[in-house]
Amino acid sequence: MIAIDRERAEAELRKFVGSDAYVHSEATSYVFVRNFKVRITEAFVAGDGPSYRVALRFDGHGWLRMEALTHYETDAAGRLLLAGYDDRGRMEVALHLGKEPFPE
Secondary structure (H helix, E strand, O other), X not given: OEEOOHHHHHHHHHOOOXXXXXXXXXXXXXXXXXXXXXXXXXXXXXXXXXXXXXXXXXXXXXXXXXXXXXEEEEOOOOOEEEEEEOOOOOEEEEEEEEOOOOOO
């Protein structure tokens, strides 16, 4: 994973706007969602770094907002993987988007 470049990460995120996507989201506070299928209508990255906020609007009705994201990558399957790491390198938050369900 590489440190988030806001413009590049937002460009990758916006590739999912207007389409169905599967969401995997988790945080160290034991909040966990996997293979939640939604149609993404809006997507934003906010913040000045080194950590960022991502907001996704679903079907025009609901929002998912993740904070403290620091790194991202895309994989060979076209999934966007975002994660937030603390100053000791421990993952604290993750947001993954894909066109196909994530493996169980």
